[in-house]
């Protein structure tokens with residue numbers, strides 16, 4: 001199966017490296033001409049994945065039509081830009097494997113829902129899990145969820161992408177796999193705030209556990225399965241992203257916890273922190289589904305400029321409740 005990758009950020013590049021194992025040719029579409037130049041001439045993506053030697057079998061392009069020859073497309077464009085790129089692409093009946101993690105502002109759609117709307121003929125799959133791009137690109141051991149409703153396609157994709165250090169676990173729960181990845185980005189901002197404000201490790205563990213509870217409530221309300229949310233794409237990714245400054249979402253939270261405004265922190269970056277865009281949409285989607293998500297609401301308040309101590313006080317002052325509710 002000839003693979004094309006849409007999106008030349010850190011994760012698209014790392015997935016191109018996965019797909020190019022054994023020097024199998026892979027096409028990588030990148031928006032930035034300097035990324036195309038750097039991948040093709042130096043076999044490195046200096047803008048988004050500096051310091052990792054890439055397979056020469058990866059050929060980059062910024063012409064979307066160059067991906068026409070590919071039999072399956074890994075879609076790794078950030079959620080808020082995905083519609084713009086997918087609209088320009090002739091997909092036909094080729095499988096789209098969604099690898100971005102977020103919810104679209106305005107429509108409140110998950111990325112696979114955007115793909116289905118724009119390309120109803122194309123079967124969709126979701127690849128998600130605890131995956132820092134640098135580690136994957138360097139070949140460090142990693143495991144992911146590969147979700148697809150079609151058993152044959154799921155098995156074919158899982159076989160095609162798996163390797164000695166990259167394990168793919170199949171699931172038929174596309175929605176559950178997507179929701180875990182989108183929600184954990186918001187919760188990672190909260191855990192970064194705990195770090196930045198010096199609130200301690202007990203607070204972080206509490207946020208991970210209660211954040212997982214709200215991720216599960218929302219995921220089940222949207223049709224996902226609890227066991228998917230407890231797997232690699234949910235709990236697995238939540239634990240990874242909530243415990244390391246390698247996470248862009250966590251490090252955004254650290255800045256917020258230190259009292260810096262969100263606008264200033266986001267203006268400094270070329271890389272994406274999906275949780276910042278997802279948080280307000282998730283709050284709306286949760287309200288529409290009648291699901292309580294207090295940690296998500298707290299992250300929204302912090303992004304909107306509320307002082308850290310006031311937000312923490314109001315989270316802790318909520319009426320006491322049973323843990324399982």
Ligand SMILES: NC(=O)c1ccc[n+]([C@@H]2O[C@H](COP(=O)([O-])OP(=O)(O)OC[C@H]3O[C@@H](n4cnc5c(N)ncnc54)[C@H](O)[C@@H]3O)[C@@H](O)[C@H]2O)c1
Nearest residue numbers: 008009010011012031048078081100101132133271272274
């Ligand atoms: N980096 C990781 O470790 C990692 C791992 C798993 C999933 N993801 C997810 O993958 C997705 C892509 O993240 P990334 O880390 O590859 O990105 P990145 O932060 O490395 O790079 C930013 C990306 O955004 C693109 N971009 C910026 N403005 C754009 C526009 N106007 N239109 C289209 N594209 C635009 C850039 O071309 C670039 O590909 C995100 O949803 C992220 O959550 C990232």
Ligand SMILES: O=P(O)(O)OC[C@H](O)CO
Nearest residue numbers: 129130131132247248249
């Ligand atoms: O750096 P982050 O916060 O975007 O997280 C990257 C991946 O999603 C981790 O699985």
